Amino acid sequence: MRALAIVLCVVIGACATARPRCALVTYAQPRDAVFAWRVQRVGAPGTVILYGTIHTATLSDVPVEALRALDGVTRFASELGDVEPDPGVILDLARLPFGQVLDQLLPADDWWELETAMRGAIKPDDLKRARPWFALIRLMARVAPAPKPSMDVALATRARTRGVPVDPLETWQDQMTALDASVTIADLSGAIRARHTFACSQTNLLASYAARDTPRLTQLLRVGDASLIAKRNATWLPRLEQYVAQDGTTFVAVGLGHLLGDDGLPAMLARAGYTITR
Template sequence: MRKTRVLIASLVLLCGTALAVVSPDRWTTSDHADTTLAALAQAESPPHVPPVPLLWKVSDRNNAVYLLGSIHLLKEDDYPLSADVDAAFDDAARVVFEVSPEELGSPEASVRFRQAAKLPEGRTLSDLISPRLREKLHRLLARQGGSLDQVNRYSPWFVNLSLMLGLSHSLGFSPELGVDQHLMQRALEAGKPTAGLETIDDQLRALADSPIGEQIIGLEDFLDRPQEMPGELADLHQAWRAGDVPGLEAIALSEMMVRTPRTYQMVNVDRNRAWLPLLREMLDGRGRDNVLVVVGAMHLLGDDGLVALLEHAGYTVERICSACGPGDQAFPERPVLEDAAGPVSLPIGR
């Protein structure tokens, strides 16, 4: 199993605010990664079908919450999305994201992000990383016309993010094309109310307070294995496009739990638990309106994911996936019917 998956998973599937705020063209890739780009572009044929959605419907007696697993970096040819997603969007009276579009688009967002990314006064990145790693980072930045001094005041997680965004941009991925950004624009155009499960500060705190040692693991993985990064990102992208729950868990979730357990706890588990009461209020409250909730895909997967947490709380949980066969479902086999409103997944008895 390739170690770079920890970095890719934590930034692409978990932390949407970070990708939305950082400029994707600030950084570029290393020479080693560049040599793989042409071969990768030839190997990947343009997709001709919509991605299989990571979409669940959670219901009680009065209403439903749709949970959609987003990936925060996508390509133009990943659109249009599945008709299942369109149907859930149309059925929802409002759309809820990790952070509200209003806060994400505020002028203060970028400033707060940069403040959170900086190391405490008196500390530098050079002091935190080994001489070997410092030299690799220096050479990479020098090849791109930069210097270590430009990043020396920033935390390893921020440098990780910046390097990965440079690589993903070279491969045709963009934060502006992420599912959350796409649906924020659709909600605005449709006049649907929007909201957030947390604030920008909540999300940045989860990144900035993660252990420095675990942050350095991601930076070390990138600098030691730059040639593996394009393939890693392609693997993750294809697993998301296929709606492959076991595949995504194998690629990202399992290794992150083992190699960076505290970061996994902070950016995934703790945030899921903080969101759970908000989701339950959407279901248990007096309102009858359905809601679409869009979060990074990893927040829905595994025993710590929102899907499992809500199922364990006793709600009816159904995967909505007209393109899935019985073996592709994340839960025990359920018959899938079609009606005028789209696919309907029938829960089996518990």
């Protein structure tokens, strides 16, 4: 389970209306370049390749151009690298504070629908203790399970098997704390009501990714808390600058939402004086 990876309905805005609908989208051909940006700086020996992933996709969704670039690098980094979480830490971070229970925080109808949807997948008492982000992840995994391994995990594994060092940009605790701050009870309620559109929305997301539809993906992936993305990007920025200052090429794979818009990493690096080429 990748913490930020599976909260598709929050990211794509499928939960924004009381009566969510989803119509499948199709594309005749790709509309833009691969979601990869080359980062360099005059006088610096290193190069960074920023690659935008979809956490609910897998390796087969990565274009061949990106795989070729990955196979020629000296370093790999992603949000979590290939570090496996401590199950005990996950459980601690997933539980509501003492005295709070989810069935009292949610509207009664939403709780009933959630408990019904999750029956057989999680014990009712455990569901009552779940924080909104954790309940949302479990709901998504229940109604529209993502392929395994995820794109991020598969890329890290590919790098590792080729003898390329793999670095994490943040810890599991960092990511789960960020997710907890971004997913509200209202988000969970919206997701419960929109759960029947999850599979369709995920199909559309992958279609837009394959078609390299930058405007649509910018709209879909930047629906959530933009300040959270900007904050995490700012935290990662010094590490990226270190990579550019070192010899070799570093392939950095992060969620595509972190690379789009004015506070995306390519834009931030361009403002800092780096040369960015897509």
